[in-house]
Amino acid sequence: MRIGFDAKRAFNNYSGLGNYSRYIISNICRFYPENECFLYTPKIVDAELFNEPAGTIIGKPGGFWKKSGSLWRTFRLTQQLNKDAIDLYHGLSNELPYGIQKSRAKSVITIHDLIFMEHPELYKSINRNIYEKKVRSGTRVASRVIAASEQTKQDIIRFLNVDESRIRVVYQGCHRQFYSRVSEETMQNTHQRFALPSEYLLYVGTIEERKNLLKIVQALHHGNFDFPLVVVGRKTAYFNQVKQFIERTGLSNVYFLDQVQASDLPAIYQGSSGFIYPSSYEGFGIPVLEALNSGVPVITSRGGCLEETAGKGGLLIDPTDQEEMIHAIRQVLETSALRDRLIREGGAHALKFREEQTIPSLYNVYLECMHD
The missing domain is CATH 3.40.50.2000 (Glycogen Phosphorylase B;)
Incomplete structure (x- = not known):
């Protein structure tokens, strides 16, 4: 043919x-x-x-x-x-x-x-x-x-x-590079090149309104989290709203990474404590699948395709409910039994998409x- x-x-x-x-x-x-x-x-x-x-x-x-x-x-x-x-x-x-x-x-x-x-x-x-x-x-x-x-x-x-x-x-x-653990050397080099904190919550995706990055930083502020957020993604005009909120509230632990290559992503995912992707609408949500394959607990939106993509590997929330988002972040960062379950069930669910x-x-x- x-x-x-x-x-x-x-x-x-x-x-x-x-x-x-x-x-x-x-x-x-x-x-x-x-x-x-x-x-x-x-x-x-x-x-x-x-x-x-x-x-x-x-x-x-x-x-x-x-x-x-x-x-x-x-x-x-x-x-x-x-x-x-x-x-x-x-x-x-x-x-x-x-x-x-x-x-x-x-x-x-x-x-x-x-x-x-x-x-x-x-x-x-x-x-x-x-x-x-x-x-x-x-x-x-x-x-x-x-x-x-x-x-x-x-x-x-x-x-x-x-x-x-x-x-x-x-x-x-997703790309096969997310299926395997990166070497310790690669992990260290990636952390050094991007000056990553030792622990962090991760967001990967275009910085645009429907993906709700502003709602994430608002939840971190109102939830009084002293925990870094690392952001990887192309900036649109919406970025200015996020930046203004960060500057107005004095949040000092939000890191925007530039010049990230696709080959850098496995180490960035695997080095994170959790992945958050509370998008209002997606067609599939590849970053969620990348996180599942990377052995990272996922917080994402309830309903729609993201629930399909995350399966039991995702802690599902209403992205417009700030208290629910705050609670989910706290659970992922502080409850080891939940983290272990999400990682285990997320890894099994990800096999469906190989x-x-x-x-x-x-x-x-x-x-x-x-x-x-």
């Missing part, structure tokens, strides 16, 4: 969608080497970001289209799929190229979340309209729709009116499409 992948984010995105794309492409090629895999991207900005699997073929625009890579990806790629005799094309990030339903290729689209429809107030109207047009078009013409969680599946049905018979839930996984489970599930969806 000739499989084409939307590889734009695999080659050019350092966070969630990029991680997912690299995970899927690498593992499909590793588990099913009998296939020919084509990776389509309008450009490659950082050649070191993704070491594509051996034998894959990279497709990029040529001629006039070199200057209009985004237009090539949307409006010209279907023609390239026909030229390359692609049997199945997987849109890894909420969209498919225009006209793909008229090509010879079957198509699969992954929908990670519909945050822009659930919380439209968080997006500029022009961006929201573009996102909605892409997901409506893609889910309408795709042979199968992959949902990143049961929560996302229900959102697809609710917002996009997609027939449930065409939707398959295939969970995401590639030995997720990749065959995804490949079965590919085969379904080919047998339609």
Whole structure:
């Protein structure tokens, strides 16, 4: 089978969608080497970001289209799929190229979340309209729709009116680097490079409103915790609200780490006393899975997909209830029996998301499409 992948984010995105794309492409090629895999991207900005699997073929625009890579990806790629005799094309990030339903290729689209429809107030109207047009078009013409969680599946049905018979839930996984303990030397070097405290609570994720970092620092302040919080994530305008609160209240033990590489994360997770991720809405919540695999107790939000991801390895809270958050932080930091249970049950739950489970599930969806 000739499989084409939307590889734009695999080659050019350092966070969630990029991680997912690299995970899927690498593992499909590793588990099913009998296939020919084509990776389509309008450009490659950082050649070191993704070491594509051996034998894959990279497709990029040529001629006039070199200057209009985004237009090539949307409006010209279907023609390239026909030229390359692609049997199945997987849109890894909420969209498919225009006209793909008229090509010879079957198509699969992954929908990670519909945050822009659930919380439209968080997006500029022009961006929201573009996102909605892409997901409506893609889910309408795709042979199968992959949902990143049961929560996302229900959102697809609710917002996009997609027939449930065409939707398959295939969970995401995280990088294999989180499966093993780092060496003591690596742990010490990481602590020294980032000047980490000896003990800390950890948050990893984009610093944006729906992920509720401000609520975390407010809980630490009002709960009178004398315990450091380490924050890893890209800053948005919301960061200023967090910074202003810290400065106004005199909190002195919140550490914002810069220039953190993906390879640094296992040691940062494993060095923490607990991981907190009280997001109001997610499509899956990869940082929660990374924490579970790192042997760290997790505090996260009740309901939605984060409850799916954390399983019994998460202490679940209402992110808008400050007292509940304070109580959960205190429990994780002070109750060793609870910590041990969360770590044990979280580690067992995380096995559900290993590639030995997720990749065959995804490949079965590919085969379904080919047998339609």
